[in-house]
Amino acid sequence: MTSNSGPSDIIKIRAHHLLCMQGYQGYGYNQDFEHNMEKIIEYLDSNPNFPLEVVTDADIICQKCPHLENGYCNRSSSIAIVEMDLKVLEKLGLVAGEKKPVQKIFFEVESLSCNDLYDICHDCSWKVKCLLYMSKVEKKLAISR
Ligand code: SF4
Structure with missing residues (x-):
């Protein structure tokens, strides 16, 4: 896979996107973004x-995002987005720049608890479109109501 996020023998993924990929249901900022996301997930x-x-x-997913400006995320929530990345790193016991095979890291993401997901994602504007969040957190909240 070619990427402008680094050499073709490794793919850079920002930490919170590990969760976004697991919960992706076809919704994104525009068609380019969605097409890129689908290609990456499939690969x-x-x-x-x-x-x-x-x-x-910024990673390979950000590359087709309309919010990427001069290599940086221009969303007003960009600081909160980095905080999400840092929370994911902490909960997965990783440090920025760490490298792991896809399968291993996705397995670790799947083992995050409802509380972990709530803590990481509860302010994310995409959570209502996220299968991971909806299936784990919303389901648990519905049961406890
Ligand atoms: S909103 Fe920001 S962090 Fe999210 S994909 Fe776009 S550039 Fe990347």
Whole structure:
């Protein structure tokens, strides 16, 4: 896979996007973004041993995002977005720049608890479109109501 996020033998993924990829249901900022996201997910699903470098800045998913400006996220929530990345790193016991195979890291993401997901994602504007959040957190909240 070619990427302008680094050499083609490794893909940089910002930490919170590990969760976004698991919960993706086809909704994004525009068609370009969605097409890129789908290509990346498909590639990683078919290449489980491919190494990912987990980062806290712009990655291969950001490359097709209308909010990427001069290499940086221009959303007003960009600081909160980095905080999400840092929380994911902490909960997965990773440090920025760490490299792991896709399969291993996705397995670890799947093992995050409802509380972890709530803590990471409860302010995210996409959570109502996120299968991961809806299936774990919303389901649990509905049961406890
Ligand atoms: S909103 Fe920001 S962090 Fe999210 S994909 Fe776009 S540039 Fe990346």
